[in-house]
Amino acid sequence: MKHLEKAPAKLNLGLDTPFIHADGSLEWDMVMTSIGLMDYVQIETTTTNRQLEIITDGGSLPENHHNLAYKAANVFRQTTGIQTGLSISIQKHIPVAAGLGGGSSDAAAVLRGLNQMFDTHLSLAQLGQLGLEIDADVPYCVYGKTAAVSGRGEIITPLKPLPKCWLVVAKPRVSVSTPKILALIKHEKLQHQNMAPLIQAVNHQNYLQIVANLGNTLEPVTANLYPQITILKERMLKYGADGAQMSGTGPTVFGICQQASKAKRIFNSLSGFCREVYLVRPLD
Known part of the structure; x- marks a missing residue:
């Protein structure tokens, strides 16, 4: 099986962190939107049981367990019990270490893509909860439309689309x-x-x-x-x-x-x- 998923960059129209939780995680209060600058994530099943492979087209990203897309695939497989080997190829267009959520969006694309490929029928909210184990921006990136974001990043409140701009x-x-x-x-x-x-x-x-x-x-x-x-x-x-x-x-x-x-x-x-x-x- 093959599946191609788009992974759009995000922008923070508003961002605040009101306080820090006792466990050291930050409380967030944000308004975010997604834009027409995106990576492309292709997921392919392989015959090698349980093997997970990450391939990127640039030298600036890790191709191992440090990659957020790799973490997303691992979290998904652990949650669903799916054992299939996977090869994930990421075509990068979003700048790295830029504040645009590129890694988080790649991870969200993996979660959405695997959910479709294996018909696991997880809701966006459930995928977002999985994403929170990876990075605070992943739950929003799973949703991918203009929204208010709060809590540790997992509370997504959809907003109307931005006016033409x-x-x-x-x-x-x-x-x-x-x-x-x-x-x-x-x-x-x-x-x-x-x-x-x-x-x-x-x-x-x-x-x-x-x-x-x-x-x-x-x-x-x-x-x-x-x-x-x-x-x-x-x-x-x-x-x-x-x-x-x-x-x-x-x-x-x-x-x-x-x-x-x-x-x-x-x-x-x-x-x-x-x-x-x-x-x-x-x-x-």
């Missing part, structure tokens, strides 16, 4: 370690974001209010280490973006525009400054 997504030439950034967090010193106005703006399809309520609590933390983030954000706004901010723990910055012509101008202006620049739409 364009997104310029740019990754500066640095890679960010998420664990390193999370270790620097001091919750009492963060400028916490209130997600309620952003959620309301999304559900009312109010583009101007969405732009006005963008926010990422972790942006100052990461930008303090990597000033390229602030420079890139300022350039996007200077070139005409209606709003701009960092996604996830960074370093990727996105600019949002209502007009395609303005987004294309920003894209062209940044192409000489950043090697990895993308002009995309929200998938909704």
